[in-house]
Each structure stands twice: as C-alpha cells, then as structure tokens.
Amino acid sequence: xxxxxxxxxxxxxxxxxxxxxxxxxxxxxxxxxxxxxxxxxxxxxxxxxxxxxxxxxxxxxxxxxxxxxxxxxxxxxxxxxxxxxxxxxxxxxxxxxxxxxxxxxxxxxxxxxxxxxxxxxxxxxxxxxxxxxxxxxxxxxxxxxxxxxxxxxxxxxxxxxxxxxxxxxxxxxxxxxxxxxxxxxxxxxxxxxxxxxxxxxxxxxxxxxxxxxxxxxxxxxxxxxxxxxxxxxxxxxxxxxxxxxxxxxxxxxxxxxxxxxxxxxxxxxxxxxxxxxxxxxxxxxxxxxxxxxxxxxxxxxxxxxxxxxxxxxxxxxxxxxxxxxxxxxxxxxxxxxxxxxxxxxxxxxxxxxxxxxxxxxxxxxxxxxxxxxxxxxxxxxxxxxxxxxxxxxxxxxxxxxxxxxxxxxxxxxxxxxxxxxxxxxxxxxxxxxxxxxxxxxxxxxxxxxxxxxxxxxxxxxxxxxxxx
Numbered sequence: 001x002x003x004x005x006x007x008x009x010x011x012x013x014x015x016x017x018x019x020x021x022x023x024x025x026x027x028x029x030x031x032x033x034x035x036x037x038x039x040x041x042x043x044x045x046x047x048x049x050x051x052x053x054x055x056x057x058x059x060x061x062x063x064x065x066x067x068x069x070x071x072x073x074x075x076x077x078x079x080x081x082x083x084x085x086x087x088x089x090x091x092x093x094x095x096x097x098x099x100x101x102x103x104x105x106x107x108x109x110x111x112x113x114x115x116x117x118x119x120x121x122x123x124x125x126x127x128x129x130x131x132x133x134x135x136x137x138x139x140x141x142x143x144x145x146x147x148x149x150x151x152x153x154x155x156x157x158x159x160x161x162x163x164x165x166x167x168x169x170x171x172x173x174x175x176x177x178x179x180x181x182x183x184x185x186x187x188x189x190x191x192x193x194x195x196x197x198x199x200x201x202x203x204x205x206x207x208x209x210x211x212x213x214x215x216x217x218x219x220x221x222x223x224x225x226x227x228x229x230x231x232x233x234x235x236x237x238x239x240x241x242x243x244x245x246x247x248x249x250x251x252x253x254x255x256x257x258x259x260x261x262x263x264x265x266x267x268x269x270x271x272x273x274x275x276x277x278x279x280x281x282x283x284x285x286x287x288x289x290x291x292x293x294x295x296x297x298x299x300x301x302x303x304x305x306x307x308x309x310x311x312x313x314x315x316x317x318x319x320x321x322x323x324x325x326x327x328x329x330x331x332x333x334x335x336x337x338x339x340x341x342x343x344x345x346x347x348x349x350x351x352x353x354x355x356x357x358x359x360x361x362x363x364x365x366x367x368x369x370x371x372x373x374x375x376x377x378x379x380x381x382x383x384x385x386x387x388x389x390x391x392x393x394x395x396x397x398x399x400x401x402x403x404x405x406x407x408x409x410x411x412x413x414x415x416x417x418x419x420x421x422x423x424x425x426x427x428x429x430x431x432x433x434x435x436x437x438x439x440x441x442x443x444x445x446x447x448x449x450x451x452x453x454x455x456x457x458x459x460x461x462x463x464x465x466x467x468x
Contacts, residue, residue, distance in 0.1 A: 035066055039074055042087060050083060054090040064098040067091065071102035081112040088115060092122035100126045104134065117148035124152035129160040136164055139178050150181055154188045162191045169197055176206040183209065187216035199225055202232030202245075210235060211244055218248030222256050226265040233284065234277055246284045253288040254320075263288050270296075279311060286315035294324070301331075313340060317347030322357035325367055332374050345374060349383055353390040364391045365399060382412035389419035394430040396420060401437055404444050414445040414454075421457040 038061060041053035057070065071091055078084045088106065091099040103126060106119035120138065123131050135156065138149035153161055168174060169182045183201060186194040198220070201213035214232045217225055226249065233245040253263040266288060270281045282300075285293050293315075300312030313331065316324055328348045335341035351357055352367040359367060368388050375381045385403055388396055397420050403413035417437050421427045427434045434457070441454045453463050 035061065035069075039069075042070075042074055042083070043078065045080070045083070050086065054086060057087070057090040058093045064096060067094065067096040067098040071099040075102060081115050084111075085114045085118040088118040088122050092118070092125040095126065097126050100131075103127075104131070107134075107138070113144045117144060120145070120148035120152050121155070124156040127156060129158040132156065132158050132160045132164055136168065139168075139181055140175075146181060150185055153185045161189065162186065162193055165191075166194060166197050169194075169201060172205070176208050179204075179206065179209050180212045183212040183216055187220060190220065192220065195220060195225055199228030199231075202228055203235045207237060207241060211241060214245045214248045218251040221248075221252050223252075223258050223261040223265045226252065226262050227269055230266070230269045230273075230281065234280060242280070246287070249284050250287045263290060267292060282311055282315045283318050286318045287320055289320045289323070298327075310340075313344065317343050319347065319351065320356075321354060322351045322359050322364070322367060325351065325359075329370060329374075342380075345371070345380060348374070349380060349387060352384070353387045355390055361391050361393045362395070365393070365395055369399070378408040382409055385409060385412040385416050386419075389416040392420065392423050392426055394426065394433060397430070397433060397437060401440070404440055410444050411447060411450075414441045414447065414450050417441050418450055418453040418457065421454070422463065424462075427457060 038053045038056055041049040042057075044050065070087065075084060075087050075091075078087065088103065092103070100123065103119045103122040107116060107123055109116075111119065120135070123135060127135075132153070135149050135152050138145050139153075140146075141149070153165070165182050165186055169179055169186070171179075179201075183198065186198070195217070198213045198217050201209050202217060204210050204213065210232060214229065217229050217232070221229060229245070229249050229252065233242060233249060236242040236245050249266065253259055253266055256262050266281075266285060267290075270278060270285050273281060282296075286297060297312045297315045300308045301316065303309055303312070316327060316331070319328075325348070328344055328351075332341055332344045332348065335344060348367075348371045352371050353364050357364065365388070368384060368391070372381060372384055375384065385400055388400060397417065400413050400416045400420075403409045404417075406413075418441060421434055421438060438454045438458050442451055442458075445451050445454070456463050
C-alpha cells in the first residue's frame with residue numbers, strides 16, 4: 001500500500017482525518033483504498049491496528065460485498081486463531097447475514113476451539129429459525145462445542161427453539177447429559193411453556209435430569225407446579241438429591257410472587273399424602289413455616305408415639321424464623337436424649353441471629369445469649385459466635401470480644417469480629433472500639449485471611465469475599 005494512502009486511511013479509521021474527508025466518507029460508499037486499508041490492518045498481525053480495523057468492520061464500513069470479502073477471503077487467510085476469532089466476533093456484531101454461510105462452515109468444520117466457539121455464537125447472532133436445528137445438533141459434540149451451542153440457543157431469537165428442545169427433552173433415548181443441557185437452556189430462556197415438561201422431568205429415571213428439572217422449577221415454577229415438584233422430591237434417591245429438591249420447593253413457596261398460594265398448595269399436598277410421604281414432606285413444609293404448619297408440628301410433638309414426636313422435633317428444628325424460639329428453648333431443656341438435645345440446639349443456633357426472623361437486633365442478641373448458656377460443647381459455642389456477626393450492632397461486638405480470651409473459642413470470635421468490621425458504617429461509627437478489637441484480633445488469630453481482613457479494615461480499606 002502506498003504510504004500516504006495508508007496514513008490517510010488510518011486517520012480516517014481512527015476518526016482523526018480532516019472534516020472534509022470524514023464528511024465524504026459518510027456521504028459515499030467507502031472507496032477501495034479505504035477497504036484495502038482495513039484489510040491490510042486486519043492482516044498486519046498488530047493487535048492495536050487489528051482492534052482499530054475491527055471497530056470499522058462492526059459499524060463504520062457498510063456493504064454486503066465487503067462482508068463476504070472479509071468472511072470468505074480475509075478470514076481463512078489469517079494465521080493466528082485469536083485473530084480469526086476476533087474477526088468472527090466483529091462480523092457477528094456487524095449484523096450482516098452475508099457472513100452467515102461462513103459462520104456455519106466454521107462451526108461445522110475442524111477449526112480451532114476458540115474460532116469454532118466464536119462462529120457458533122455468530123450463527124446465533126446472525127441466524128434465526130432455520131439455524132436452530134443446526135445449533136441443536138451441536139449439543140452432542142465435545143464440551144467446548146456444547147457450551148458454545150448452549151449459549152447460542154439461549155441467545156438466538158426464534159420461536160422454534162422451545163418446541164424443538166421440548167421434543168429433545170422428551171426423547172428418553174438421548175443421553176442424560178444432553179437432556180440436562182436442554183433443561184438449562186429452557187430455564188435460561190425463561191420458557192414458561194416448558195413447565196409441564198420440566199414437571200415430567202422431575203421424576204425422570206435419570207437422577208441428573210431430575211436434579212436439573214427441580215432446580216429450574218425452583219426458579220421458574222409457581223403454585224401450579226408444586227404438586228409435580230413434590231413428586232420430584234418423593235422420587236429423590238439420595239440425601240443430596242432430596243436436599244436440592246427440598247430447596248427448590250421452599251424457593252417457590254418463599255420467593256414466588258404467589259408464594260402464599262404455593263405454600264397452601266404444599267400444605268394441601270401434605271395433607272393428602274400417605275404416612276410415608278408425609279414423613280418426607282414435613283421437614284420441607286416446616287422450612288416454609290406458617291401457623292397451620294406449626295399446629296401440625298405441635299400435634300406431632302405432643303403425640304405419645306415416639307416416631308411422631310421425633311418427626312415433629314425434626315420439623316421444628318428446621319423452622320425458618322425465631323417465632324418458635326420459646327418452644328425450642330423449652331424443649332432443649334427437657335430433651336430426653338443427647339441426640340435430641342443437640343438437634344434442637346442446632347435449630348436455635350441457626351435461627352437466633354437470622355436477618356429475617358421475628359426479633360429486633362436486641363432480641364436476637366438476647367436469644368444468642370440464652371442459647372450460649374445452653375451450649376455444652378465448644379464446637380456449638382464457636383458456631384454460635386460466628387453466626388452472631390449477622391447481628392450488625394456494636395453491642396454484638398461487645399458481646400463477642402471477651403471470647404478472644406478463651407483459647408478454644410478465640411478463632412471463632414476473631415471471625416465474628418472481622419465480619420462485623422466488614423460493615424463500614426458500623427465500623428466507622430464506633431471507630432475506637434473497632435480499632436482496639438481489630439488490634440486484639442491481629443494479636444490472637446492464626447488465620448491468615450482473618451489477619452489480612454483485620455489489617456485492611458484498620459487502614460479503612462475494603463475486602464472482597466472469595467466466590468465459592
């Protein structure tokens with residue numbers, strides 16, 4: 001390319017050319033020299049120049065012929081896979097369907113994983129209903145291809161996605177992992193038309209499909225799906241699966257816009273169940289709570305039958321808030337076995353500081369103190385101290401601080417103090433007390449993360465919790 005033309009074209013691309021040149025570029029189709037300069041920059045191998053050129057590919061230089069040239073001639077000739085993937089992404093953003101055949105060819109062919117994934121995303125960006133069967137076929141490929149196809153099927157705008165995926169989900173001959181991916185796509189697309197199929201999948205013979213369906217129902221389901229979700233809970237084969245199914249049902253009954261109707265549907269399902277099913281359902285029902293459920297639980301606890309009493313106590317220990325604190329305090333004191341006592345005490349430890357319980361901060365702290373007096377084991381005392389940090393008051397700091405002097409509980413107290421100090425408003429409003437407490441934490445803790453947090457809070461810095 002002639003140097004002068006290259007400089008002028010680069011100025012145009014950068015938007016720094018004289019106004020007369022920019023006006024001419026906007027008014028007319030781009031000249032061959034300008035197009036050639038873009039192609040040359042794409043082929044240059046220079047990351048900065050490539051970035052400039054690709055911005056013009058995305059929106060500055062129009063024309064189907066240029067799109068085809070880039071997709072069919074320039075793209076295959078690029079040496080580096082990252083450059084090819086970048087050009088594929090720019091062509092996708094360009095929105096010109098003239099690049100679609102090249103995208104499909106790359107998605108089908110032996111291209112490197114990064115290029116193929118970009119091409120699959122491009123098919124979703126440029127394609128429509130006609131491309132859905134192709135994208136669905138990729139769900140049987142290798143992991144990277146499946147991930148890209150999944151994202152493409154979530155993103156593509158087409159009314160044909162849901163019907164095709166529902167047929168595939170109902171095909172029991174398909175491998176379980178593929179059907180799990182399909183459930184995830186339907187969930188991410190928020191396809192409410194898929195709810196009946198998800199209810200069916202909640203009792204599927206494949207445990208992973210059941211788990212995926214229950215998880216999706218937890219986010220998409222409502223009162224109408226509760227009965228089917230209960231069937232999914234009853235179909236669970238392991239404790240872990242039951243726990244996940246339980247969580248999904250509680251999510252609908254506590255978070256759905258019609259949560260009261262969902263909770264009522266769960267109670268109706270419980271009342272209609274046989275004794276064996278009731279035993280499975282009662283702990284889930286207890287996690288939802290409510291006066292009607294508490295009446296059932298109280299009746300079981302008062303029963304002369306040992307099995308009924310145990311079922312009622314298990315349910316009470318899972319209650320979602322502190323409305324049952326007096327019952328738990330009384331029953332812990334009267335527990336007939338150590339196992340029963342520890343189970344009820346664990347319920348108290350859990351509900352005492354809950355942010356959504358029925359007590360104000362002072363009431364929560366008073367319940368923590370009452371519960372601490374009932375603890376016989378340091379592991380229970382330590383767990384309670386750590387949970388106390390959810391009560392975000394300076395009074396909690398004053399309560400926890402003396403436990404730094406008890407070796408068996410010192411680390412739990414350190415953890416609680418740094419959690420309280422994480423609340424900048426609370427820390428800054430009681431600066432002297434917190435600085436002294438953090439100094440003591442630094443002199444006590446053997447935990448590197450706790451020490452780092454304490455030091456950062458002393459300096460007024462922030463700290464980001466690591467994602468699980």
